[in-house]
Amino acid sequence: MKAQKIALATRDPGWLCLSLGAGAAIGFLILRIEILALISSMLLACVFASRIFAKSCLKGLRVSVSSNCLRARADGKASVQLQLVNENRLLPVIYPLVDLQEEGQRHLQSARYQGIVLPGKGVSLPTGIAMHARGIHPIRTISAYSHFPFGFQEARVEAKSQTEPVIVWPSQAQFNLDAIFRERRSLTSYNNGDRRKASETFDALRIREYAPGDSRRLVNWKLSAKLDTLIVVEPRQTPEELYDLHLDTAEFLWSSPIRFERMLSMVATLVPEMLRRRCLRSITINQDYYPLASQAQFVRFSDALSAVQTTKKIQTESLSSSKNTLWIMPHRKLGITLASKPQVEKASAR
């Protein structure tokens, strides 16, 4: 096997020992005090022996990475499995670290096997890598390194290996959902009297624990007090209208990539929330129609969202619109807003 190049970088304790050893050697040569020779030889011996061992130990380390995780979210973890095999005959690899990288990202992450890989043995190291970018890309190992023995230096060996591509969904964004649902409020006649009536009749769809993002009005305080946790009662009220969302990724609308990515994150948060509220039927991204009736369809939509790119011109203008069709439009403060056809037309006319 081709010998791999191992780079050594001295760390602070190593520098200390090296400088003390060299200083003692110089001191001995000038002053001829024998104990300085002793100190110098011991310190330098430790440093050099440690370097030789670090190199020899790491020489036999082979790293491969695999992942059985096809999808991940950009702010979540993708679980990967590192296989560390020590091909040395005698020397163990002590506490090896592996640098992992998400392709297309500059951020390096290290995973450590908190133990010793004995010669001729291999270990499997399950670890998780934090995903940062939406897209479809593999996870790669860059290099493996170790600080042992003595932590004097960092011996680093190149270890190239990568997983199958992982679909990374956009991350979820924190934003005020109610602000975006303003449109909806104007469309439905859902006033205070209706709400009181609904809560009194207590025709509940389901009773569940409070989740972040739920309206405070839905909290049933009496029940919450009894159960000692916040309980939300979802009213059995099916909205008459199911909405269809239209998303246009034209550069014209999403001027900067940051804004575009933020929009995608918000969409990735908005859609599940609307599904939870059962007011969303489908979403059209540019000209691709994604019905959202089942989980599988939702996954298909999310996969599409992770691969979507900006387009040159607006493509959804020509689409037929009904009363319940809402366009996802940029908003200066909120990031996105849901707009009806006339508003869009008005905006584009402007």
Next chain:
Amino acid sequence: MSSPAPSPDGIRPVPYAYWMLFVPALAAFSLVTSNYWMAGAISVATVSLQLLGHKLDHLHHRLETATRWLLISGAYALALLPRWPGELSDHHWLPLVLGSAVAIASATLKQSLGLGRATLSMVAIGALLIARNLVAAREFVFPMEEWLGLAAFVAILEIGRSRRYRNSSDTLDVEFSLSLGIAILASFHNNSPIFAALTVAMPIAGYLLRSHTLSKTVEDLVRFSETALPELDRTRRPARYLGGAAAALASCVTLFSFVGYLALLQVPSWTDYVKDAPYLLRSTGEKVQSIAETTELDTEPLKGLANKIRQTDSQTERTGKVNTISKDRASPNSAPATELRTAIGEGETRQSPTRKSVPAHGDKTRQNVIVLQPESPVDEAIATPDRWTASQGAIFGQSTSATGGQSESRPATPSIADPPEGPVPATEQSEQQHDNSTAFRSELRRMLAESIDLTIDLPELADHDPQPVPGFGGGIVIEETSRAASLSPSLVLTAKLDNPDAAPGRLYLRYNVLDTLTPYGFIDSRRETDFETAELGPRATPAIKGFKTSRSADTNLTITVVLGDSQTLPLPDSFESIRIAGGSQVLYHAKDRIIKAPQDQQTVTYQIAAADLDVESQEQEAASLSSEYRQKLLSVPLPPKERAYLKRRAESIGGRRTDSARFAKRIASYFAARHPYSLDFAIPPGDEHPTVRWLKEQSDGICSHYAAAFTLLARSRGIPTRVVTGFSATEYDATSGRFSAMALDAHAWIEYLDESNRWIRFETTPPASLEVLARFRNAAAERSPLAGELLVAQEEKNLDTVQPQAPAETSEATSPVSKEPIVIDYDFLAKVKTMPDLSPTQTDSLPGPQQPENEETNEETPASKPTASKIEVPSSIPDEPKAEEETATPIRGLPASAETETETRAPVSNPSSFNANTLIICLLLILALGYPIMSFAKKAKESLNTPTKQRLRAKAGQLLREVEELTRQLNLTEDPVWAEVRASLTAQRYGPATNKPLVEDLAVKVALLAKAQKKRRNV
């Protein structure tokens, strides 16, 4: 290796890294300061702080700071106050304030790195010492050695109380550097390579351990995998921690260190190539070289002597002529063996050659001494070897039976010594023993005579021995004192005390009086005409004019001295009378109280009656001291600048108006504090007088430096003072009652004239530390084992020659030793064991030479006691036939005898040979290893007592790993049975409850699976 786990009682154990850095630093510190109390106190305080530190942390902040401040300021005060001389007693607040200030800084700057604080303390202490020197000596001198000692103190304090050991993720860089620093300091006080290696290797190992542990636990931006969880880590750690790699790593480090060390030592010194290298560096090398050369120089002649003796031995064996050497050499000083033997055989009353001590009768222990008793009847000589050995067996059998039957007596020839009928009647037995013992005694005496005879006589020994330089005979030279002489082990004199009770710890013998300062040192100013003559009377010398009548009437001394180049005789301070062997008159010098040695002799033996030995400051009336001589004793013929310096220094150290006794004590304590005793002295070159340079430089020194410096200082203060040279013998053999002095015992002290016009002897040399003494003893080559015996034999000869001159009553009157039996060291029998004719059965019954020899035995045994544990031989036994001596067995046992002699003398004579290094190394090892071993033992004990639940979990985890491995190998990962087993094991491992039978059941299943796998592999 990790740090010990916290114990449940809340006291957090000390981490190993701390221990490994602190212990060698502590040992090094104790060596640097020789202050074991302080080292102990610091170690106890700091280790308690380490143990209870986290409890202190919980205390109120101010209380904690106050506690620390108290501890540290106390330590500083203890360290600094002894450095403050008595004269400055008004300014004691200065070190106290400094200590308190440093302690405040130290207590409040808790989070400081330590190096800054240590540097601050060291700088402050340096400033304090300089201030002290300015005030005390009005000189701007930096006291390097004192400062180094205090630097070691600061370092040990910083290491000891460092908070970074405690449950912290900090590195120990500062502590590590300080620990190595103390190790370097300690190496200046110690020449043991083992100690040096230990004090260096242990902190390094501690630092490596710490660095290793830290890099295992602390990482930035590292996402630990699931296995990083501590509880998993413990169970999943491989059984073999590093395997052979640890050993390989350790040996690699050791090998590299060794090779690197040797390589560094091979690098030539740059001072060899530079003309004007700094004096200090150049002289260090020279000093080392000279000491090394000295030791080699001394061993070489000894080897030559040994070879010569060996050759003589073999020659004798070849020719069969025993006495050729001594007979051919008919010098007047060497008495031939025949003469000696005749002297014994003819029954002359003669003085005991050496020993006089005889054990008390009925002593339970076996005595290793044979007494040759003059009154014993004449016995027939039985000379055949068989008979001789038989008799010997009988004697020893009797001797051992006298000890209470502790060892069985086994005579070699039962027909003679032990009749088969049973116990012999007492009278018959004693008769038989008498016969046998007589035979043995005569044989023994013959051998003794031969042994003395065979060896080379004293002048020849002197030829082979390095030239003895008996104590600064002609004067002292400050700069060029011969280190070879100072390390020479050649025996110069032996002084026998007839009253062992009067033996002082140290015997001072005056040799010469030096009163004149030269540019190089001191010399005497006597002229030949100054000597007066006194006749030696038949009984004893009349009191020599000028010598004081002694106060110790009972103490008589017999001194034998190898004269060499010297002109005078070593004498005690005062005595009543002197008798010189072979001399009828003496030349003496009244003012200096010295006696001229006879010119025609190589060795002189003289007896001194009523000598004063153990009076510390011997006082002597200076009856008629001329004003001229007094002026001479006050003169300091130096340039005015140096005189002024000496006067200033004398007044600042000794005080302006102090009396002479107080002045002397102050100067002596000043020397002890500033000029440690060492052979490695270095006087820098310069134009000033070497003594002044020595005083200024605060160099190490030897006795002559102290004496010369004291004399100059005292004369500058107006105290008449002179240097006295001679011997200070400490090697005392209690059995023979003899002091021995070697060339290295040459000494110099002073005598000053006090206010009441008396001469006061004063010891100016500070006591050397044990390490320094041990170094000298190591550097000095072994003394020739024969020298002592030969000098004694020479003394005997000299006394023999004087005997006919002295009437019988004289010897009776002057020396009680003349009536004494001759005592032969029983160790002489060690050589008998090596005699070829001796059968092994008889050697069994020989008393071992390892019996203690040195017990003090002052009582005399009645000579007629046959059951005494000594064998008594009359010195009037007739000699054996002459034919016998021609065929006598060549002496092989002589070296053995000599060896045993030196062995037995060693423990008595040289208590300072005890090596303090060994003790410190042992302590260091015990301290360093004891704690980790105890900790491991405790851990092992704990693991035995771990709760069942934990053990079951650990076992389940182990089984789980095995099952995973086996099912993977056997492709059974999908098998529902094994999946269930895995699930059960996982539940046992990580679940809340454990089930012992279930785990055991699962263990059986796993074992079966492992068996199946093994079978499959075999197929």
